[in-house]
Amino acid sequence: MAEHEHVRVAVIGSGFGGLGAAVRLRREGVTDFVVLERAGSVGGTWRDNSYPGCACDVPSHLYSFSFAPHPDWPRTFSGQEHIRAYLEHVTDVFGLRPHLRFDSEVKMMTWDAAKLRWDIETSSGPLSADVVVSATGPLSEPRTPEIPGLDSFSGMVFHSARWDHDLDLRGKRVAVVGTGASAIQIVPALQPEVAHLTLFQRTPPWVMPRVDRAITGAERALHRSLPFTAKARRGLLWGIRELQVQAFTKHPDVLGFVEQLAKRNMAGAIKDPALRAKLTPDYRIGCKRILLSSTYYPALARPNVDVVASGLTEVRGSTVVAADGSEAEVDVIIFGTGFHVTDMPIAERVVGAEGRTLAEAWKGGMEALRGASVAGFPNWLSIIGPNTGLGNSSMILIIESQLNYLADFVRQLGVLGGRAALDARPGAVDAWNRRVQERMERTVWSTGGCTSWYLDPSGRNTTIWPGTTTEFRRATRRVDLAEYELLRVPATAEVTA
Secondary structure, eight states: OOOOEEEEEEEEOOSHHHHHHHHHHHHTTOOOEEEEOSSSSSOTHHHHOOOTTOBOSSOGGGSSOTTSOOTTOSBSSOBHHHHHHHHHHHHHHTTOGGGEETTOOEEEEEEETTTTEEEEEETTEEEEEEEEEEOOOTTSSBOOOOOTTGGGOOSEEEEGGGOOTTOOOTTOEEEEEOOSTTHHHHHHHHTTTSSEEEEEOSSOOOEEOOOOOBOOHHHHHHHHHOHHHHHHHHHHHHHHHHHHHHHHHTOGGGGHHHHHHHHHHHHHHOOOHHHHHHHOOSSOTTSSOOEEOSSHHHHHTSTTEEEESSOEEEEETTEEEETTSOEEEOSEEEEOOOBOOTTOGGGGGEEOTTSOBHHHHTTTOOOOBTTTBOTTOTTEEESSOTTOBOSSSOHHHHHHHHHHHHHHHHHHHHHHOSSEEEEEOHHHHHHHHHHHHHHHTTSHHHHSSOOOTTBOTTSOBOSBOSSOHHHHHHHTSSOOGGGEEEEEOOHHHHHHO
8 A cells, every 4th residue: 555645844724823834944945845724725813713803903014924025004903804815925925835735634643753753644634744833823723611501592602713604693682702802803893783782701801092094005105116114114013012021021010001091091982980890900901911992992882782790601591691690682692702722722633752642741731942842742843832922012023933943943954864853852841941931920911910811720821922022033043952852763664664
């Protein structure tokens, strides 16, 4: 029987991380790779999240690859459709389509220690790879809470990342569960057309104005004719956010001034003192993700909206019941309850050198050397891995830093020659994560008095990077071989492989 396909590199996912990895591999001269995508098109979270009002809260010129500038962004903060179109554009411009394998969900990845390769089972068939780049992202698997009685609800139920576009919500009674980044965009988009909207809020977010506008034709023409102007614009946006990092990571007390601005933003739209009290957080701004919207508070002040300041605990027929005992009759329930971030399902499908899954290795919390490598999982690299998230800037900056690390990882394997693999040393992983967690202790995410999706069940922040993007770029500029164990194929296996 013919052996299944083997490639040099298998990339999992075709969002920003996966497409960026594909571009970087080609630039490094590596063309023997595939991008495995479970869906039928590229885009990642910007394909899956197509709910009304979906947009980015990072300025457009900073939310794009430095190697693929886009002078024609239509707005200062881009909508989902514009970002998805940009990723399709990147796919075409860099010739990535021959490498894409759509409808190829990864079912299992198993390390073969004898052959130093990953055996991968996908929904479209098996293959193997010398190196795996996991770019599934932390915002790929929706989290829906288990609510007693939900199965008996007669109306429609769906998560914001799985929007039902065939459902006409006009004139419906709608419950939105959650007040995170998705919900504050959904609520203003739905409020004008639904009969009534009930918002279930466990913890109020801090909300700042979203200063969005159309980018003029003159601006776009200038960026097309003089590309350095777009680069300068990007640089300014980046620099401002680099300066803000100190407040989040070292001096959270100075954020009190920002809280006053957020309260003024709320007071301008919310005149009812009781409603304002419901919407005022009791934790330091920045502890949870700061949200941007100029339409959220005005929507909540409308007469067809009720804010329930407690979580949804039960469903009885068409009645939704909150923890405070309040009830509402609804036709549709929409969950804006986030994603599996600290317990990513892909971890259950990765089996390393010791026969353990990645989920088992991460049972005490996610850890990875420089956000990329995990001990016991040779030649496996993560894009947007543990402690690589940002609280105030563009994740594209982190992704590009990790692409630098990927590029050097592949280079080092080439220099080493033959069948070789690099496995992160446990001591190196521990030392890196100890430094990260020590720095985390004084950040607003640890001292701000909130519980957020940044934290794992033990209360440890395993998602956010406690420094500047410049620091992260320096830390991931190249692979330090002293942090890895070199694995070689035994001579007998080399002959038979």
